[in-house]
Amino acid sequence: MIDEDVIQATIGTAMRTGGEFAEVFVEDRRSTGAVLDDGRVEDLSSGRDRGAGIRVVVGDTTGFAHTADLTEAGLRQAAEAAAAAAKGGSGGTRVVDLTRQSAPRPNAVRTLPEDVAKATKVELLGRADEAARAQGSEISQVMVRYGDNRRRILVANSDGLLADDDQVRTLFSISCVANGDTGMQTGRESIGRTVGFELFDIYDIEDLARTAARRAITKLQAVPAPSGSMPVVIGKGGGGVLFHEACGHGLEADLVAKKASVFAGRKGEQVASPLVTLVDDGTMAEEWGAYSIDDEGRPAQRNVLIQDGVLTDYMWDHLRARKEGRPSSGNGRRQSYQHLPMVRMTNTYMGNGSDDPAEIIAATDHGVFVAQLGGGQVNTATGDFVFGMTEAYLIEDGKVTSPIRDGNLIGNGPEVLTRIDMLGNDFEMGHPGTCGKDGQGVPVGDGTPTLRVTSLTVGGTAA
Amino acid sequence: MSDELFSLADQVLADAKPGEAAEIVVERCRDTQVRVYGGQVESLSSAVSEGVGVRVVVDHRQGFAYAGTLDPAAVADALAEARDNAAFATADEHVGLAEPDGVAVPDLALFDPALGTTATERKVQLATDLERAVLAADPRITGLESADYVDSTTESVVASTTGVRSSSRDGVCYVMANVLAERDGETQLGFGFSVGRDPAALDVDLAAADAAERATRMLGATQPRSQRVTIVLDPFVTAQLISIISGTLTGDAVQKGRSLFADRVGDEIGSPSITLVDDPTDIRAFGASQTDGEGLACRRNALIRHGALDHFVHNTLTARRAGTTSTGSAVRGGFKSVPAVGCRAVGLAPGQLDQDQILAEVGDAILVQSVSGLHSGVNPVSGDFSTGAQGVRVVDGQRGEPLREFTIASTLQKMLRDVVAVGSDVEWLPMKASGVTLAVTDVTVSGA
Numbered sequence: 001m002i003d004e005d006v007i008q009a010t011i012g013t014a015m016r017t018g019g020e021f022a023e024v025f026v027e028d029r030r031s032t033g034a035v036l037d038d039g040r041v042e043d044l045s046s047g048r049d050r051g052a053g054i055r056v057v058v059g060d061t062t063g064f065a066h067t068a069d070l071t072e073a074g075l076r077q078a079a080e081a082a083a084a085a086a087k088g089g090s091g092g093t094r095v096v097d098l099t100r101q102s103a104p105r106p107n108a109v110r111t112l113p114e115d116v117a118k119a120t121k122v123e124l125l126g127r128a129d130e131a132a133r134a135q136g137s138e139i140s141q142v143m144v145r146y147g148d149n150r151r152r153i154l155v156a157n158s159d160g161l162l163a164d165d166d167q168v169r170t171l172f173s174i175s176c177v178a179n180g181d182t183g184m185q186t187g188r189e190s191i192g193r194t195v196g197f198e199l200f201d202i203y204d205i206e207d208l209a210r211t212a213a214r215r216a217i218t219k220l221q222a223v224p225a226p227s228g229s230m231p232v233v234i235g236k237g238g239g240g241v242l243f244h245e246a247c248g249h250g251l252e253a254d255l256v257a258k259k260a261s262v263f264a265g266r267k268g269e270q271v272a273s274p275l276v277t278l279v280d281d282g283t284m285a286e287e288w289g290a291y292s293i294d295d296e297g298r299p300a301q302r303n304v305l306i307q308d309g310v311l312t313d314y315m316w317d318h319l320r321a322r323k324e325g326r327p328s329s330g331n332g333r334r335q336s337y338q339h340l341p342m343v344r345m346t347n348t349y350m351g352n353g354s355d356d357p358a359e360i361i362a363a364t365d366h367g368v369f370v371a372q373l374g375g376g377q378v379n380t381a382t383g384d385f386v387f388g389m390t391e392a393y394l395i396e397d398g399k400v401t402s403p404i405r406d407g408n409l410i411g412n413g414p415e416v417l418t419r420i421d422m423l424g425n426d427f428e429m430g431h432p433g434t435c436g437k438d439g440q441g442v443p444v445g446d447g448t449p450t451l452r453v454t455s456l457t458v459g460g461t462a463a
Numbered sequence: 464m465s466d467e468l469f470s471l472a473d474q475v476l477a478d479a480k481p482g483e484a485a486e487i488v489v490e491r492c493r494d495t496q497v498r499v500y501g502g503q504v505e506s507l508s509s510a511v512s513e514g515v516g517v518r519v520v521v522d523h524r525q526g527f528a529y530a531g532t533l534d535p536a537a538v539a540d541a542l543a544e545a546r547d548n549a550a551f552a553t554a555d556e557h558v559g560l561a562e563p564d565g566v567a568v569p570d571l572a573l574f575d576p577a578l579g580t581t582a583t584e585r586k587v588q589l590a591t592d593l594e595r596a597v598l599a600a601d602p603r604i605t606g607l608e609s610a611d612y613v614d615s616t617t618e619s620v621v622a623s624t625t626g627v628r629s630s631s632r633d634g635v636c637y638v639m640a641n642v643l644a645e646r647d648g649e650t651q652l653g654f655g656f657s658v659g660r661d662p663a664a665l666d667v668d669l670a671a672a673d674a675a676e677r678a679t680r681m682l683g684a685t686q687p688r689s690q691r692v693t694i695v696l697d698p699f700v701t702a703q704l705i706s707i708i709s710g711t712l713t714g715d716a717v718q719k720g721r722s723l724f725a726d727r728v729g730d731e732i733g734s735p736s737i738t739l740v741d742d743p744t745d746i747r748a749f750g751a752s753q754t755d756g757e758g759l760a761c762r763r764n765a766l767i768r769h770g771a772l773d774h775f776v777h778n779t780l781t782a783r784r785a786g787t788t789s790t791g792s793a794v795r796g797g798f799k800s801v802p803a804v805g806c807r808a809v810g811l812a813p814g815q816l817d818q819d820q821i822l823a824e825v826g827d828a829i830l831v832q833s834v835s836g837l838h839s840g841v842n843p844v845s846g847d848f849s850t851g852a853q854g855v856r857v858v859d860g861q862r863g864e865p866l867r868e869f870t871i872a873s874t875l876q877k878m879l880r881d882v883v884a885v886g887s888d889v890e891w892l893p894m895k896a897s898g899v900t901l902a903v904t905d906v907t908v909s910g911a
C-alpha cells in the first residue's frame with residue numbers, strides 16, 4: 001500500500017525525538033451495505049476509509065496520531081505529532097531494517113465481494129424477505145441486511161517488523177416481527193464469516209430467513225420469563241458469548257495489570273469446573289474473529305486460557321507483553337487506523353465435553369433452556385455480568401416446554417465457571433458478534449457445546 | 464471555517480446531473496484524548512479526521528456513499544458510487560431530500576472558543592488532577608482503570624440541490640475516571656465524570672467524588688431475594704430508560720410496524736405525571752443541536768403530554784410517508800450514514816419532589832443506582848424489559864444496605880403506567896436524555 005522506504009522514513013521520524021518504539025499502521029477499508037426493510041431496498045451504501053495511525057512509545061507513555069493523508073509528507077507530519085505527544089527528547093537518528101514477515105492466511109477468499117455485481121447482492125435480500133414472509137401470516141415485518149468489507153492492513157515497527165493482511169468479511173442478517181393476539185415479537189438470525197461471497201454457497205439464505213421467522217412466530221406463544229435462581233441449560237453455539245463476557249474480558253492483560261479483573265493474580269489456580277477448557281483462537285479458519293496478523297502485526301495464535309478448570313494464561317498485546325518481558329499472544333486489535341490497539345479477544349470458545357445434549361435436558365428437573373443469547377455486558381472488577389435471552393424455553397420435568405419472553409440472565413463470571421456441571425459433545429460456533437471495549441468495536445466469534453449451569457439468576461417477570 | 468467545507472460541498476453539487484437530487488454532508492472533527500496512569504501520561508492522541516457522505520436521489524431511488532477524506536478525487540468517487548448505488552434501490556414516491564421549510568435555525572452557543580485554545584499541558588493536568596483527586600477521595604480506593612481527559616470539536620455542513628444549506632460547529636470536553644475500591648478482598652468498580660463545553664467548566668473534584676462514591680457504595684453488597692417492589696430510579700438510570708422509550712416514538716418504528724405505540728396517538732399510555740419532550744434547542748442538553756441530520760432546524764417536540772401520546776418524530780422520508788412535515792429529527796451517525804430518525808435531547812417534565820422526598824413518600828423500595836445490559840434485555844418491539852441492576856435497599860424512606868446481582872423486569876408499557884413520582888432533580892447528562900428521579904411500582908426484582 002505504501003513504499004517500504006516511505007515507511008522506513010516515517011518510523012525514523014517517529015523515533016528521532018527519543019522514541020523507544022514506533023509503529024505505523026496503514027489501513028484501506030472498503031465496505032458495502034444493503035438493507036431491505038418493509039419490502040423495499042431502501043438504500044445501498046458504500047464507503048472507503050484509508051489512512052494511517054502512528055504510535056510512539058517513550059517510557060510508559062504512548063503518543064498517537066492518525067492521518068488520512070498517506071503521502072510521505074502526511075505521514076511525516078503524523079509521525080512528528082505522535083512523537084511530540086510522547087514527549088521524547090534525547091534525539092539521534094536510528095535506521096530500522098524492515099523484514100517482511102509472513103503469517104499463514106487462515107481465510108482463503110474465493111470470491112471477493114467487490115467482484116460481485118450489486119444486483120446479485122440485492123437479489124439475496126429479496127429472496128430472504130420472501131422466504132421469511134412465507135413462514136406465516138403472522139410475520140408482519142422483515143428487515144434483511146447484507147454487508148461486506150475488505151480491510152487491507154500493513155503494520156511496520158521499529159523492531160523491524162513488517163507484515164500485512166487482507167481481511168474480507170461478509171455478513172447477512174434477517175430480523176422479523178411477528179404480530180399476534182399477545183402483541184409483537186421478534187426473531188433474528190445472522191451469519192458472518194471472514195470469507196467472500198462464497199458465504200452464500202455455504203449457507204442457504206431461505207433457511208436462515210425461515211429460522212428468523214420461526215423464532216418470532218414461536219415467541220407469540222411465549223409466557224413471561226420466570227424470575228429467581230435456577231438451573232440454566234445453554235444450547236450449543238449460543239453460550240460462547242456468555243463466556244466472552246463472563247470471563248474472557250477478565251483475562252485481558254491490560255485489565256489484569258491494573259487489577260481491574262477478578263482473575264488478576266490467579267494464574268495456576270483452579271478457577272472453573274474441571275469440565276471447562278476455554279480457548280481464544282484467532283487462527284480458526286473463516287470464523288468471524290479470525291485473522292492472519294493482529295493489528296500490531298503479530299500472527300494470530302491459539303491461546304488456551306483455562307485448561308481443565310485451571311487458569312493457564314491471559315491474553316496479551318505488544319505493550320503489556322513488553323512490560324512483562326514475554327511475547328504478545330496476537331491479541332492486539334483496533335477498530336481502525338484512528339484507534340490505538342489494546343488487548344482484545346478473537347474467537348473465544350469452550351471445548352466439548354462428553355454429555356449427550358438430550359441427557360442434559362432430561363437430567364434437569366426445572367429451569368430454563370436458552371437456545372439463543374443476545375448481547376451482554378460485564379463488570380470486569382467484580383465479574384458480574386448480564387445477558388439477554390432472545391430465544392429461550394422453560395424446562396419442566398426434564399422436557400423443553402413453553403417459549404418464554406425476552407429477559408436477562410444475571411450472574412457472576414467466576415461463580416458460573418465453577419457451577420458448570422454438565423457439558424455436551426455437540427460443540428458449535430455461535431453468531432458473528434461485535435465486541436465493545438473502551439469505545440472500540442471489533443468483530444469476534446464465540447462457541448460452546450450445550451452446557452448446564454447449576455444456578456443462575458433469570459430476570460423475568462413471573463414469580 | 465465552514466466556508467472551506469461549503470466550497471467543497473458546492474463543487475460536488477455542481478456535478479449533479481439534471482433530474483438528480485444530491486445532498487452532501489462534509490464533516491471535520493478534532494479530537495484529543497489523554498489517559499493518565501500512575502501520575503504519567505499513559506497515552507495521548509490528538510488528531511483531525513474528516514470525510515464526506517453523499518446521497519443521491521434519482522427517480523425516487525436513493526443511493527449513498529462516503530469517503531473518509533476530503534481529497535477531491537475520493538469525493539468525486541463517492542458521488543459516482545452513490546449514483547450507481549441508487550440504481551439498485553426500490554423506487555418509492557416518498558423518497559426524496561429535505562427542502563427548506565422556513566423554520567428558523569436556533570442560535571445556540573454550542574462551541575466555546577476556549578476549547579480550541581486550551582494547551583495540551585492543561586488537558587494533561589486535568590487528567591492528572593483527576594487521578595490524584597480520586598486516590599485521595601477515600602482510603603478504600605485502591606487504584607484506577609482509567610483517568611481520562613477527552614475533547615472533541617465537530618464542524619459540519621449539509622448542502623443539497625434542493626436548497627438546504629446549513630452549518631454547525633460544536634465542541635464538548637470531559638474528564639472521566641473508572642475507579643477500583645477494595646475492602647476485605649472484595650473489589651468494586653465505579654465511574655465519575657464531569658462534562659462541559661469548555662475545559663474551565665470541568666469539575667475534577669466532583670468527578671472524583673462521584674467515582675469514589677460509586678465504587679465504594681457497593682462494597683459488601685448482597686443479592687436481594689426475588690420480590691415485587693417499588694423501584695426508585697436514579698436520574699442517570701431514568702435517562703437511559705427514556706432514551707429507549709423515545710426510540711419507540713419515531714416515524715420509522717411506527718411505519719415499519721416495530722413500535723408498540725403505533726396507532727395510539729391521543730391514547731393514555733402513561734401515568735398523568737409523564738410529560739416527555741425532545742428539545743434539542745435547550746442549550747443545557749448535551750444533545751443540543753441547531754440543525755438536524757438533513758440540515759433542517761432542530762425544534763422542540765412534545766412526545767407524551769400528561770400521559771397521553773402526543774407526537775412521533777420524523778425526518779423528511781417518514782414525514783412524507785405519514786403525510787406530514789419533518790419535525791427536524793433526522794439523525795445521522797456522522798458522515799458515514801444516511802439520516803435515520805431519532806430524538807437528541809429527551810427529558811421528562813420535572814415534578815415537585817426531590818429524591819429524598821420521593822424515598823420518604825414510597826417508604827420501602829429499592830433505589831436503583833445503575834443498570835447494565837439494557838441493550839440486550841430490553842426489546843423495544845415487544846416492550847419486554849429486563850436489566851441487571853445495582854442499588855440500595857430503602858426502608859422507611861431511608862437508604863440502607865447495598866444490593867447487587869439482581870434484575871428488574873416489567874414491560875415498557877406497564878412501567879409508563881406504574882410511575883408514581885417524577886423528581887424535581889433534573890440532571891443534564893452526556894447522552895440523548897436528561898434524567899430525574901423516577902418511582903415505579905410493581906416491578907419484579909429477581910435475585911436469590
